[in-house]
Structure formats: structure tokens, C-alpha cells
Amino acid sequence: MSTIIAYTIFGYLCGAIPFAYLIGRFVVKRDIRQVGDGNPGGANVWIAGGWKIGLATASIELLKGYIPIYFALRAGLSDWPLVPVLLSPILGHGTQPFLNFRGGKALGTTGGAWIGVIGLLVFPIFAVGAVPLVITQKENAYASIAGMVALLGYAVFFNRTDWVIAFAFLNTLLILWTHRKNLGAPFVLREWITSRFMRRNA
DSSP states (O other): OHHHHHHHHHHHHHHHSOHHHHHIIIIIOSOGGGSTTOOOSHHHHHHHHOHHHHHHHHHHHHHHHHHHHHHHHHTTOOSGGGHHHHHHHHHHHHHOGGGTTOOOOOHHHHHHHHHHHHGGGHHHHHHHHHHHHHHHBSOHHHHHHHHHHHHHHHIIIIIOOHHHHHHHHHHHHHHHHHTTTTTTSOOOBOHHHHHHHHHHHO
């Protein structure tokens, strides 16, 4: 039990380190909470500093989620004892205690945690849900939730392991919570779709 608690705390602290904010502050020279949607995450570093620094930041956020899982696995944790460790960096990034609890969306740390479970397969599975929403409508929150639903579907119908299903379900709830402010936004179709409807009705 002490090992589980220790790695859960370690995971939370890894997730809570605001690397994106620090990179924005000291490399890009901007407060990324004043950019885009105000989220202290890699996406707004990308907007503020360009794709190179944005991609580097996104990679660091993946590592925030992966590193605690890597060490927990090496320490012998597996199955149900691994679930709180998997969730801890996601919760840490989502709450951001070092930024007055103004947390990020936690998608990067989610990806890193899932890499510890199923490897790089997480990316195509997430994309199956997210990409159709990205290309058809404008609110990224809906695409994020669709990606999480795809991961949950994978856990339920393909992985079929109880503790992975539990992790996927709780992870989806956390992502719903981190996106709560955006989920009330209208579902606005992209112009390439609306223009086609307009041409057909003309």
C-alpha cells in the first residue's frame, strides 16, 4: 500500500509541475494563460511560440503522464494498484496547485499515462474518435471527449480488462471535468460542410 501511495503522490506532483506555463514565461516570454482559451497547456504554447516550441512542450506533457507509470511498473505495480498512479498525473495537471488551481485540459498527460498501458496504440485509437469531430466542427472540447469515448470503447470491447476499463472510465470523467467550461459551447459545423448544404439548397 505504501508503494501505491508513494507513486500516486509522485505522479500527482509530476502532473502538477506547470511546464507549459514555465516554458511560456521564460522561453516564449508570454503568459500563456492570456493566449487562446487561457489553458496552461501545450496547445497555447504552440499558439504563442510556434510549432517547434509547441511540439517540444507537448512532448514534455506526455512525459509527465508516462514517467510515473514507467517507474511504478518497474517497482512491480500492475493491474488495480496501477489505477491511482495512472490517474494521478492527469489530476495533477488538471488541478495545477502551483497556478492557483487553474488547471489545464490534461490531454497530454492522459496520452502519456495511456502509453504506459497500451503503448503508442493510444494515438490511433484516440484519433478514431477525435479526428471526425475536428474536421466537421469547431469546438475542440467535443473532439477531445470523442477521443476519450474511443479509448473507453477500446477498453470495454477489445482490451476487456477490468482495471483498464475502470481507468478509461475515470479518465473520461476527468477529461469531461477539465473541459466543462467549453462543453456548453454551440456545436458549430465547419465552413466546408455548411457551404455544401448552401450549394445544395441554392
